[in-house]
Amino acid sequence: xxxxxxLNTIWFILIGVLLTGYAFLDGFDLGVGSIHLFVKGDTERxxxxxxxxxxxxxxxxxxxTGGGALFAAFPHVYATVFSGFYSAFMFLxxxxxxxxxxxEFRSKRPMLWWRKMWDISFSASSILIAFLMGLxxxxxxxxxxxxxxxxxxGSFTDLITPYTILVGVTTVAMFMMHGTIYxxxxxxxxxxxxxxxxxxxxxIFFIICFITTTMATLIYFPHMTEPFKLHPEFxxxxxxxxxxxxxxxxxxxxxxxxxxFLSSGAGIVFTLALFSLGLFPNFVISNPNPEFSLxxxxxASSQKTLGIxxxxxxxxxxxxxxxxxxxxxxxxGKVRIDSMSY
Amino acid sequence: MDLELLSRIQFAFTISFHYIFPPLSIxxxxxxxxxxxxxxxxxxxxxxxxxxxWVKIFALTFAIGVASGIxxxxxxxxxxxxxxxxxxxxxxxxxxxxxxxAFFLESGFLAILVFGxxxxxxxxxxxxxxxxxxxxxxxxxxxxxxxxxxxxxxGYHIVGEGLNSRAEITDFxxxxxxxxxxxxxxxVLSGAWLAGAFLVISVSAYYIIKNRHIDFAKxxxxxxxxxxxxxALFQLFTGHQSAIGISENQxxxxxxxxxxxxxxxxxxxxxxxxxxxxxxKVDFGLAIPGMLSxxxxxxxxxxxxxxxxxxxxxxxxxxxxxxxxxxxxxxGFFLIAVTILSVFLWWRxxxxxxxxxxxxxxxxxxxxxxxxxxxxYSAEIGRQPWIVYGLLRTxxxxxxxxxxxxxxxxxxxxxxxxxxxxxxxxxxxxxxxKHGPDDVDSSYNEYQNQxxxxxxxx
Numbered sequence: 001x002x003x004x005x006x007l008n009t010i011w012f013i014l015i016g017v018l019l020t021g022y023a024f025l026d027g028f029d030l031g032v033g034s035i036h037l038f039v040k041g042d043t044e045r046x047x048x049x050x051x052x053x054x055x056x057x058x059x060x061x062x063x064x065t066g067g068g069a070l071f072a073a074f075p076h077v078y079a080t081v082f083s084g085f086y087s088a089f090m091f092l093x094x095x096x097x098x099x100x101x102x103x104e105f106r107s108k109r110p111m112l113w114w115r116k117m118w119d120i121s122f123s124a125s126s127i128l129i130a131f132l133m134g135l136x137x138x139x140x141x142x143x144x145x146x147x148x149x150x151x152x153x154g155s156f157t158d159l160i161t162p163y164t165i166l167v168g169v170t171t172v173a174m175f176m177m178h179g180t181i182y183x184x185x186x187x188x189x190x191x192x193x194x195x196x197x198x199x200x201x202x203x204i205f206f207i208i209c210f211i212t213t214t215m216a217t218l219i220y221f222p223h224m225t226e227p228f229k230l231h232p233e234f235x236x237x238x239x240x241x242x243x244x245x246x247x248x249x250x251x252x253x254x255x256x257x258x259x260x261f262l263s264s265g266a267g268i269v270f271t272l273a274l275f276s277l278g279l280f281p282n283f284v285i286s287n288p289n290p291e292f293s294l295x296x297x298x299x300a301s302s303q304k305t306l307g308i309x310x311x312x313x314x315x316x317x318x319x320x321x322x323x324x325x326x327x328x329x330x331x332x333g334k335v336r337i338d339s340m341s342y
Numbered sequence: 343m344d345l346e347l348l349s350r351i352q353f354a355f356t357i358s359f360h361y362i363f364p365p366l367s368i369x370x371x372x373x374x375x376x377x378x379x380x381x382x383x384x385x386x387x388x389x390x391x392x393x394x395x396w397v398k399i400f401a402l403t404f405a406i407g408v409a410s411g412i413x414x415x416x417x418x419x420x421x422x423x424x425x426x427x428x429x430x431x432x433x434x435x436x437x438x439x440x441x442x443x444a445f446f447l448e449s450g451f452l453a454i455l456v457f458g459x460x461x462x463x464x465x466x467x468x469x470x471x472x473x474x475x476x477x478x479x480x481x482x483x484x485x486x487x488x489x490x491x492x493x494x495x496x497g498y499h500i501v502g503e504g505l506n507s508r509a510e511i512t513d514f515x516x517x518x519x520x521x522x523x524x525x526x527x528x529x530v531l532s533g534a535w536l537a538g539a540f541l542v543i544s545v546s547a548y549y550i551i552k553n554r555h556i557d558f559a560k561x562x563x564x565x566x567x568x569x570x571x572x573x574a575l576f577q578l579f580t581g582h583q584s585a586i587g588i589s590e591n592q593x594x595x596x597x598x599x600x601x602x603x604x605x606x607x608x609x610x611x612x613x614x615x616x617x618x619x620x621x622x623k624v625d626f627g628l629a630i631p632g633m634l635s636x637x638x639x640x641x642x643x644x645x646x647x648x649x650x651x652x653x654x655x656x657x658x659x660x661x662x663x664x665x666x667x668x669x670x671x672x673x674g675f676f677l678i679a680v681t682i683l684s685v686f687l688w689w690r691x692x693x694x695x696x697x698x699x700x701x702x703x704x705x706x707x708x709x710x711x712x713x714x715x716x717x718x719y720s721a722e723i724g725r726q727p728w729i730v731y732g733l734l735r736t737x738x739x740x741x742x743x744x745x746x747x748x749x750x751x752x753x754x755x756x757x758x759x760x761x762x763x764x765x766x767x768x769x770x771x772x773x774x775x776k777h778g779p780d781d782v783d784s785s786y787n788e789y790q791n792q793x794x795x796x797x798x799x800x
Contacts, residue, residue: 054453057408061449065441067415072438075430075508082419082426083741089420090752094759097409101763104405108770149505151423152743302501302510305431309438316442323450330454330461340394340457 007306008296011073012280014313018069020272022062023133023175024265025324029056031179033099033126034172035198036119043337044191045119046107050341051186054331056103058324060096072309076150076299077283084144084152085136088159092132099125107342127172134171138164140279141221143287150294163216170209174271177202178264181248185257188334199252199260207245210271223285224278234277241270346737348749349421352756354722356413358715359760363407365714368482368531369538369573370400371475373565374455378471382464392562393471394459395779396542399771401456406767408449410760421749424505425729425739431510432498432517433488440484448477479531486527487518492730493721494591496520500733509733522587526721529580533717535573536677536710542566543684544707545775547700558779560694563703567684574681577674582637589638592731593647594656595724598663600634602648609634609646614668617661622650624664658726667720673713680706 029052039048071078082089098121106118142163145154180202184195217224228234244266251260279285283299286292300306374396381389415437418426426434454462454470462470491498497516498509511517543566549559588596596602601617601624602609611634615627632642639646649657680702687693694700729736 054457057405058446058449058453060408060412061441061445064412064415064445065438067419068434068438068441070434071419071426071430072434075427075434078419078430078434079423079426079741080743082416083421083423083743086420086741086744086748087752089416090755093413093416094755096412097759097763100405100409100412101766104402105766105770108402109773149742150427156748301431301434305435305511308511308514309435312435312439312442316446320442320446323446327450327453330458336460338460340397340459 007303007310008300009281010310011069011300011306012276012283012296014310015066015070015073016272016276018062018066020269022059022066023268023272025059025062026056027130027175027268028052028178028182028261028265029059030126030130031175031177032183033123033179034130034176035180035183035195035202036123036126038198039191039194042115045115046337046342047187047191047335048183049103049106049122050337051183051335053103053342055327057100058327060100069309073301073306074283074294074296074299075301077294080146080150080152080284080294080299081136084154085139085159087156088132088135092129095125095128095132098122099129103342130172130175131168134168135159135164137171137275138167140284141167141217141224141275143221143285143290143293145288146284146286146292146294148292150292150299163220166209166213166216170206170213173202173206173209174268177206177248178261178268181252181257181261181264184252185261186335196252200249203245203248210245224275227277227280234274237270237273237277241267241274244270343746343750345740345744345746345749348746348753349740349744350736352421352749352753353417354719355753355760356410356417356756357718359764360407360410360414361714361718362711362764363403363410364478364482365534365537365710366403366541367400367407367538368475368478368534369536369569370396370403370541371471371478371538372535373538373542373569374400374471375475376565376569377562378468382468388557388561391779392558392565395558396562397456399541399774401452402767402770402774404452406763409763413756421741421744422729422739423741423743425734428508428734428739429492429730431508432491435511435514436484436488436491436518440481440488444477444481444484448474448481451477482530482534483527486530487520487523490523490526491517491520493526493725494520494522494587495730495733509730521591522584525580525583525587529577529584529717532573532577532580533710533714535569536577537714539566539570539573540677540707540710543570544704547703548775549778550694551697551700551704555778563693564688567681567688570677570681571685574674574678578678581671581674586638589646592725594649594652595658595663595721596638597647597649597652598658598660598724599667599720601660601664602634602646603650605648605651606645607648608632608643609638611637612664612668614672615664617664619660655727658724663720663724666716666723670713670717670720673709673716677706677709677713680709 032048032052036045036048039045067078102118102122102125106115106122109115138161139159142161144152145158147153177199180195180198184192184199187195228238244263247263248260248267251257251263281296282293283296284294286294301309374393377389377393377396380386381393418433451470451473454467455474458467458470495509497511497513497518497520499512500507501510502508542562546559546563546566549555550563585596585599588599600609600612601615601622603622608631610629610631612624612627612629615624615629617623618625635644635646636642638644649660683699684693684703687695687699725731727735727737729739
């Protein structure tokens, strides 16, 4: 495998950046959702909800833009994956719908049953979204049956295997850890003490899942390791990944929740970097018949379009980073509930 | 049922539901800019309360718009994979541009608009409101550009043959400013402003009738009417421009609008009617003879290209296009009449004097919504049987990996979920309206009480 720094490679990296940005940002708000039901009491749950209140919608834009960029830069990947995973994606969309309205609707009415219903909807959909994302990721690693015409030729049940379920659960664990740390950072008092005591458990849960997934990948899908044999320097990322995760309990112990959050975020970034390097230059591996795989070349738009899109990205990204950083700066610190809160 | 029909129904259903909300956000967003601008200028607390109340309504419409909008972003890939492969270079670019230039702007500043009142100064907050409004309109820009390219493709060339053929960009700006982009965008935007304006007008008129929140309502309705007056008249202009454009670029669509079959005859303008597609006549119709020719060519005797100039496999279904188009036009004129009459009464200081007229204003909220929906139906059904006009047929654009049962299943779920959401939206909107604007300062206490309610119920 050689890296030629052409437009196709740049766009592989940019799509990777958008989806990693999504995992880093929406990852924590999905994680907050995944532990929402463990938090008891109405005020406490409102604090949980409002910890992500101003930002969850912006975080989801990373997914929407990632989808749009994939459509433009690699239309065959967009078309094959989304039509191939049709039923799974429909469940993902329904979960995204329920989650969005649950956040918006929950505190609008005072009835107990109403709030309970939306609490459950919010939490269940958060877990389901994380799981389905992981399931899709697992299928990309495993490879899916493709025909010569780039079309998916399997069925829905082909997508559900022990390995893909494992990756799904690992994704839930990863976001749960990330979200628990985020919630610890945004809360104070009793609630924070309680959340803090959950952080270590969530790290242990994640590490067990992560090691199992890594072993399964190495044993059953050794093609993911090829790039690391050719370029041993990439192994450094795996080491950094472990160091980042190992750093989390240390930061928590020293009451530096923000650094703990950055560490778990770094863990997500490195994990996805390992995944992307293992995949490159393929986007979707065909299994069986690897010659039908979708690569960054046979699935891409024209060079002209990739160039235009790069111009847009160069203009747009500084703005996006500026908004994102300013919003997080404006809403820094502990959650405060006021008349406009959820 | 077959895959094509089900996929079309699902797309139509999901986009129709989605399209209830973005126009409200676009219209309300602009009104919020004016309201908050007035607050900054006058420091009058009334304007602050107005802004805060309408922000809450805005946030509700925005949330459902986002939830149902994500579906649209991915539905091209799930249900129209062949189309996605064919137009990825072009349509995909516009969607990606919408994400990077509009959605990030909109969602980022929305956080400050809704939750940032105590976190930033008044000027920063006002700037955020402007940015949200700008973002919502930029989003319309890119999505209408993408759709207009489907109507009037430009700036592209076709590469490859048969199943492997794709449209690729040759000139980006020619693609963006394709022949129908500008007039369709202005038509869509003014439709959206009307939707937002009439929501404000409707709720305010209701308060006035019920004699509640009088200052709030009387002031709000003026913001709504000012925007409505501009938008309703601008709509007439953009509608005319669009029709001229269609006569040049999609003559069969224009012919379908007026059920004009005979290419040698001058075109009549129907006020209403029922098209008999067998006999190629309009039954029960009332028409202004030659008016279509006059509007298009400035000469009522000049012939207009008719439906019969096109083969059967190039024609859209005529009657439904005719009906949706005429309903849109009728509502457009109704809105112009209502708005002008309201502004006249406002000028004569009689706007709040007639209860029956206020009731008309209350129910007028439905008019722009219906017009926006049927206007899109006439535009999209009028493009059939093409998904990209003249290039790709809708029947050739489906997903090969998806079967009819899967789509039937997802369609049923969409119908159930969206019906539920719609009922909940109306319920929450109604509760919000019943509760009224004065809750802006007291809701904190309202929630304080709920804590007691919760601990009691344990």
